[in-house]
Amino acid sequence: MDELRRRAKELLEASSVKVVIGYENGTDGKTRALFIENPADAGKLVFDSRCIMNLAAYITKHEVKSKGKMAIAATLPVMRAIVQLASEFQVNDNNLLVLGITPESKMIEFKDLTEVETFVHQYQIEIDSRNKEMLDRIEKMTPSERWDFWIQELTPCFKCYACRAACPMCYCHRCTVEFNQPQWIPVPSSELGNLEWHIMRAIHLAGRCVDCDACYNACPLAIPLNLLTKRMLLDAREHFGGYQPSLKAEHLMSTYKPDDKENFIM
């Protein structure tokens, strides 16, 4: 943490970056995003196990990007998101410097995003045992039980879109859910509108979701919506040769292989 503060201060003093994105103490014992432009504020930076929000959600925002070069304190999921965003041409070496924090809480300053990518590839995305258990439980249900389960889970959703705001991959200026000609997704938080919104969200994240759980952590109702993206992650891995997001040269849905296998097309 001291190293992070020191380095943030140095970078801002030397003006090599204009803004450092990190965490600071918030209210109620939680941490929140911090944007430092003044080197004197570097002391506010904190880093510990409470820092679960994905800061990569900010690096595509105009308000932050327009300040100039950014530096970001990035844990492993954040680094994955950064690599994925870089592969989608949302960030590059000219506007982002990554101060990586390893799972062992050591700080590494990366020269460029290629280095971040190499680092990230040492770790496969693992789904933790609690979620794995949930996935197994749902898969063992009959289709109509699954339907009832999801309708029940999704019905309380009041479409605050916190999941979308927290997600680093949801950076579209205009989201499909806001289109009204045609109105793809019903606006009211009805059963149908909620179901379609969550299906849409999951599909748009297929092959891009880095499984950081920011959506789930942001959800005020703790709807297990991250299970949908987790399932897509496992599917992509199974069907497309161990596919994993945040590989620079590969995208799941915008590429294809002539020998992709399926068993349901007549």
Added chain:
Amino acid sequence: MADFEPKIVAFVCNWCTYAGADLTGTSRIKYASNVRIVRFPCTGRIDYMLLMKSFDEGADGIIVSGCHPNDCHYTSGNFHARRRWIMVRSLCDFIGIDIRRIKFSWVSAAEGAKWADIVNTTVSEIRELGPYNDYKKVAKRPLKEVSHG
């Protein structure tokens, strides 16, 4: 469920399946009239949201069909579509949408008989499954009551 006539929506590509369905007609092959064909430029254009919307609007089954692999008019639209179908189908399954009601197929412009066969099998299978009341309930559409026997 003899008195239930399923409503089927078919999303087909202009270059193969639509022409194939045309051939079915010009060859005077009779097939179930339950299907409403919607023509698209390419299977790559068939958005999964269209499938959701069809169920919303009261469809009981869906057919999605296009050119065989390597036959796409635009070279790769069907390859992209296939990837999408694999992911969408498995997400639908995970959510509990009845994936027996969504049929995917490759039908070329020369396969008029295959088209008739696909429509007929789909219609008879969906007739067995009955109206898709689960989705209709959620979409607040009038339910179809089917008398058994």
